[in-house]
Amino acid sequence: MITKRKTYPNSSMPVLTIITLAAILLFVASCTGGNKEADKVKDENSNAATENVQEVSEESVRTNILYIGVNNPLKIDVPGYEVSDLEVIIDNGKISGNNGEYNVNPIVQGTAIITISSKGEEIETREYVVEAVSDPVAKVGGKTGGEINKEFLLEQDKVTVEIENFTLDIEFRITAFTISVTKDGNIVEEMSDSNILTAKQKKLIESQESGQIIVFSDIQSIGPDGAIRNLNSVEFTLQ
Numbered sequence: 180m181i182t183k184r185k186t187y188p189n190s191s192m193p194v195l196t197i198i199t200l201a202a203i204l205l206f207v208a209s210c211t212g213g214n215k216e217a218d219k220v221k222d223e224n225s226n227a228a229t230e231n232v233q234e235v236s237e238e239s240v241r242t243n244i245l246y247i248g249v250n251n252p253l254k255i256d257v258p259g260y261e262v263s264d265l266e267v268i269i270d271n272g273k274i275s276g277n278n279g280e281y282n283v284n285p286i287v288q289g290t291a292i293i294t295i296s297s298k299g300e301e302i303e304t305r306e307y308v309v310e311a312v313s314d315p316v317a318k319v320g321g322k323t324g325g326e327i328n329k330e331f332l333l334e335q336d337k338v339t340v341e342i343e344n345f346t347l348d349i350e351f352r353i354t355a356f357t358i359s360v361t362k363d364g365n366i367v368e369e370m371s372d373s374n375i376l377t378a379k380q381k382k383l384i385e386s387q388e389s390g391q392i393i394v395f396s397d398i399q400s401i402g403p404d405g406a407i408r409n410l411n412s413v414e415f416t417l418q
Contacts, residue, residue, distance in 0.1 A: 245272075245291055245307045248404025249349050251283040257295060257302055266296040271309060285309040315340040315351045317398045317410040327415040332384055332393070337374045340400055340410065349403060356398040360387055370397075389417050 245251045253274075256262050262279035270292045272285035285291045291307045316323060320335045340351045353374030360367055360383055369380045384393055395413040402408065 243307055245283050245285045245309050246312050246347065246349075247285055247288065247309060248312065248402060248406075249284070249347055251285070251347070253281045253283050255279055255281060255293070255295060257297070260297045260302065264297045265302075266299075267293055268296075269293050283307075312347075312349060312402060312404070313342065313345070314408050314410060315342045315400060315402075317353070317356075317395070317400070317413055319395055319413050319415075322413070322415075323411070324414045325416070326418050329384070329387070329389070329417045332415065332417070333381060336376055338376075338395060338398060338413075339374070351400045351402045351408075354399045354401055354407070357396050358383055359394045359396060360384075360391065362386065387417055391417050393417065 245253075255265060255267055256279045257265065263277070265279065267274055267281060269283060269285070271287055271289070272283065272291065274281055274283045274293065276282055283291070283293075285307075288309050288311055291309050293305045293307065295302045295305070318339050318341060320327070320331060321339075338353050338356050340353060342349060342351070355370065355372050356374070357368050357370045358376075358380045359369075367383060369377065369383050371377050371380060387393060393415045395415075398410040398412065400408050400410055
């Protein structure tokens with residue numbers, strides 16, 4: 180008896196289909212992963228660029244201010260030009276110096292335009308903000324008030340001033356101040372026409388007891404711009 184064998188045409192097709200499908204899935208997964216990595220790198224680069232822009236902007240703001248009545252050191256250079264050939268002028272105040280190193284003295288609050296030229300040809304203009312120097316802080320023995328030891332206070336011979344959080348070297352001078360105390364229910368005052376404590380002022384301090392208040396008031400100072408400024412009072416309680 181002859182037995183016929185069953186045949187299955189194209190029996191290899193399902194296997195090929197599975198292999199092909201697996202390859203496609205692997206390719207898609209690879210592309211997706213690559214895109215994610217690319218996006219991550221792109222985001223990191225974008226964040227870094229943003230941080231750099233912020234740093235540059237903050238630096239620009241800090242160095243774009245000129246103060247009235249003081250020497251403002253300023254460096255000026257222009258890419259492609261020799262600093263020795265640069266000529267600079269200002270429309271608000273005076274500017275002096277050369278070879279890229281200048282001192283600027285503006286006179287009016289607002290703005291100042293510096294024009295830069297080379298060999299008679301204007302290159303560019305730069306705008307600066309002009310501000311007045313903030314009032315200095317009056318101090319006695321390095322203090323602005325609070326409790327103080329009587330002996331320590333008597334050791335002090337003058338009232339000082341300080342411009343806090345300011346980088347430029349500016350000198351302010353105390354021109355007058357008054358010390359006042361309460362004695363027998365009355366206010367007693369002694370004035371100095373300089374920054375130095377007078378003998379009468381020290382005697383007034385010496386007459387006070389622990390717990391009593393001593394006030395340095397009507398403190399006046401003069402800065403490089405010549406303007407008289409009324410400063411903060413300094414109030415102490417004797418320990």
